[in-house]
Amino acid sequence: MNNAVRVRFAPSPTGLLHIGGVRTALFNYLFAKANDGQFILRLEDTDRERFVEEGVEQIIQSLDWLGLHPDEGVWYEQKPGKHGPYIQSQRLHHYREYAEKLIQQGLAYKSHITPEQLGSLREQAIINKTPFVFKQHMEPDGQDNHSEPLPIRLCVPEGVTKWSDEVRGSFSTPHNLIDDFIIIKADGYPTYNFANVIDDHLMQISHVIRGDEFISSTAKHAMLYDMFGFERPQWVHLPPILGPGGNKKLSKRDGDVDVLDYKSKGYLPQALLNFLVMLGWNDGTTQELFSPQELIDKFSIDRIQKSPAVFDITRLGWLNGEYLRNKLTQAELVEGIKPYVPASWLEDMDYFKRVLELDRERIKRFDEAGYIMEIFFDTPKVDMALLCKKDSQQLVRQWLKSTITALGDCQPTHDGVETTLRELCDKLDVSAGRLFYVLRVALTGRTEAPGLFDIIITLGKDESIRRLQALL
RNA sequence: GGUCCCAUCGUCUAACGGUUAGGACACCAGAUUCUCAAUCUGGCAAUGCGGGUUCGAUUCCCGCUGGGAUCACCA
Secondary structure, three states: OOOOOEEEEOOOOOOOOOHHHHHHHHHHHHHHHHOOOEEEEOEOOOOOOOOOOOHHHHHHHHHHHHOOOOOEEOOOOOOOOOOOOOEHHHOHHHHHHHHHHHHHOOOEEEOOOOHHHHHHHHHHHHHHOOOOOOOHHHOOOOOOOOOOOOOEEEOOOOOEEEEEEOOOEEEEEEHHHOOOOEEEOOOOOEOHHHHHHHHHHHOOOOEEEEEHHHHHHHHHHHHHHHHHOOOOOEEEEEOOEEOOOOOOEOOHHHOOOOOHHHHHOOOOHHHHHHHHHOOOEOOOOOOOOOOHHHHHHHOOHHHEOOOOEEOOHHHHHHHHHHHHHHOOOHHHHHHHHHHHOOHHHHOOHHHHHHHHHHHHHHOOOHHHHHHHHHHHOOOOOOOHHHHOOOOOHHHHHHHHHHHHHHHHOOOOOHHHHHHHHHHHHHHHOOOHHHHHHHHHHHHHOOOOOOOHHHHHHHHOHHHHHHHHHHHO
C-alpha cells in the first residue's frame, strides 16, 4: 500500500500546453501505467496574474487527444479521487494550515521587506560582486502597524539538505545558499515551492517526475518535507528539450506554443508520442517504432537520458508518415483525413477510398491530403508552358489527339491502358518518357502524381478523355 | 557573476574497460526505368581538448573548453 505508485502531471494554466509539457505528462503516464499506479492531473493555478482562462480547457483537450487520460484529478468532469480538490486555488486552507504550523514553531514569519527594498539589496550585491541570500535578520527595522497583507517566508535553518534524483544522482545544498523564500504570497496564495510539497504529500505522490528546471529548487522541497516530517517522494528530473538550434530550450519562438497545433497540422497522436518518448529515453535496442502498449511495457526510469535532446521536426515527419502508411487501417485513415477535404469528395466513398489508396504513401500529414488528392476531384488548371516544356505545342496537340482516339477503344484496365499507350508510343515514334510527361501534365496539371495508368483508370476513360478534349 | 547540471555522426541514440564505435532520421548515389512518393542497395558522417588510472579507455578520475538550468510575492 505504501509503495503504491502515484504520479502527477501538474501544469500551470498560465499558457497553453506545449511540447515539453506533453513529454513530461507522457513520462508520468507511462511510469504510472508500467507500475499499475495512478496518474493524477492537478492544476497549479496559484499565479492569478498570469492565469489564462482557456488554458485549463486546452490542457484537458490536449491530453485527451493524446490519450493521456488521468486516473484521478482534473478532467472535463472531475475524476473520482479521495484527495481532491485537485485545483490549487481550491486548496488554500491546506496551505494556510501548514504555514500556520510553521509560524507557530518559529519556522516561518511574516515578511515586511518590500520587493523594492529587496531588489535594491540584490542590485547592491551584484555591484559588490558578493553572493546575496536573504535571511530573516535582514528584515527592515521598525516593522510596525501597516495593515496591508504580508507574505510569509520560511525561516531556513542552518544545515545542509541532501537529496537524490533517480536520473542525476546525489545533491547536497548548504542552507546558507538558500533564501528565506516566500511560501505564502501577500495575496494569500502559496508559491509553487510550498504548494507542491503540501499537495504531493497530501495526495500521496510517490514519484515526482518533472522538467529539470526544477532541479535547483528541489533542495527547498526536500527541506520542507523534512521540516514537516513528511516522507520524501522519489525525484525524477527529465532532461530538457532543446530548440532546433540545439542551444536553448524549445520555446514559443520555435513555434512551440500549443500541442493542439500538431493536431491541426495533421500529426497523429501515436506518432507524436512515439517521437517524444525517444527524446530522453530509449529501450536499449534499435527499435524505433513503439505502440502505446509497448511503451508501457518497456518504459523504465533507469533508461532516461541525462543529456538534453534537440527537437527535430523532420524526424517527427518521418514517424508520422510511417504511421500513416503502415499503422492505420483504411477506416482510420479516412476518418483522419475527413476534416481536411471538402465534404463533397466523400459522397462517393468508394471512389474516395480508391484515390486514397493510390495516394496513401504520398501523404505524410493529414493536412496534405487535400492538395495531393484534389486532382481526382477537380479539373486541374493546366499551365501551357509546363505542358509544352519538353515538346512543341504542335507536337503535343497531335499526341493528345492520338491519345484520345487510342483511349477510345482500349480496355479500361491498368494493363489495357498500359498496352494501348505503349503501342501509341511506337506508333508516334516517341519515348514513353516524353509522351507520358505530356499526358500527366494534361490530366493533372502536375509533374508529380501517381502512375499514369492508375490516374487514367481511376479517373475513368471518359473523364480522362474529357480532360484531354478540353485542353484541345 | 554564484550554485548546479550536461557532453558519441548535422539530429535522435546504442555500445559489463577490450566492437572495423552499431542503428535510425536527414543527406548523397544506384536500382525499380512514365514523374513524385514508397521500397531495396550502397555511401558520407561522431567519441570536444589535455592530463591521468589501466595491458587496454567512448566508458573511471581531474582540469579545460563548450553548452544548458537556476538564482521572483512564476511555475
